[in-house]
Amino acid sequence: MDSNSKDDHANTGLMLDIINVKKAFGELKVLKGIDLQVQRGQIVSIIGSSGSGKSTLLRSINHLETIDDGEIWLDGVRVNQPGMKGLAFENHINSVRQNMGMVFQQFNLFPHLSTMDNVRLAPMKLKGIGKSEATEFCMELLEKVGLEAKADTYPSHLSGGQKQRVAIARALAMQPKVMLFDEATSALDPELVEEVNLVMKQLASEHMTMLIVTHEMNFASEVSDHVLFMDQGVVCEQGPPEQLFSNPKEERTREFLKKHLQQQ
């Protein structure tokens, strides 16, 4: 079977292994064969101009987009299963997703639930954790993002930065193996960006495996172990941040960084 094409995959030790992933929206080829390996505890940032495919790649990892070709492995488990259909795949993807925390640009907090309920809903319903236990550890998560005082508040009364911190706590509540950040600070007012960055830096210091799509070069250079520059659906250049930012090899990377640093 196709899903067993790499029997030894569990032994690679990679948290994420993305092999030759392709995705098109109609005629438009958004991902033209992406390869990416993320080690356990590694922090990888993906930069690139809009339309380069970086968000699509992140969304594909969580199967919010269905890829056309290639393989996506999370900690030895194949995420996309071309042979699997219907309810079997639905059950498979639901359990795989429980191991990935996703943070969206638009926060997507559940507006009808309090901050606490936003965070504890998934562990209670999906892991069957009792209410008091869930409340306890979700309160710790809210403390971690500095929002324990807002546990009973509804999202409509939170600032953008607070919403995003709750969204991070909500994703962490499932104790994911990897956190995916899709332009987590792009929708925030400039003065609110830092509080979210701080939470992400703290996660980084705790060796959470993180894949970060971002427009913020300074943050990417500060927090990541490895940076990918994507351009027109391919990985144009990658390397450690100090090399990629200060001494890019590719002309397109240089152009992109020049344009971006001028804007900043």
Added chain:
Amino acid sequence: MDFALMWEITPLLLKAAWITVTISVLGFILGLLVATILVMMRASAFRLIRWPARIYVSVIRGTPFFVQLLIFYYGGSAFGINLDAYTAGVLALGLNIGAYMSEAIRGSLLAVDNGQNEASRSLGFSRTQTMISIILPQAAGLMIRSLGVLAVILIKGSSLVSIISVVELTYQSQRIISSTYKPFEVFAVSAGLYLILIYGVISFVDWLYNRYTRYLSH
């Protein structure tokens, strides 16, 4: 104007208004049931299930309720099913309003931002769990409003079942007029009762909506 007559006929009309209430409530409940089935059918992955629901909604919305009612009432006997007027009235009202309700419910569900669906699915919730815990509670606020409007349309539409001799408010009014020859007075009381009924429903819907969507403001 004959105020004495108006006062005199009010108890009779109140009794008939109660029939208007029960026929509308039963029609509303049946409508919700029909609408739920239609919404689920239209969300199906199979064309053979989606299409009958679409055709049903098109036919109901594309023909006058008055004609549907008559087809329903007389059509029954053509196929050897004899429905009493009250049952035929409830069925016709419910089957009609159900088609409109299904569109209102579908619209409310589609109005919930897709980011909510993605956030829920990305946590690992199934489609069904997402619908029940995330999408429906948010769509319900919108549904309350649009279903409230349909409830008002339903109550007003129930006056048409007088044509198949259900003794509701309008039918009773006509009966009283045939013995008193005072159409203005009788219809004035009748209209007043409809107004009170409908204003009651509107107030209830507003209260429910405000109560339900409190999370948006505090």
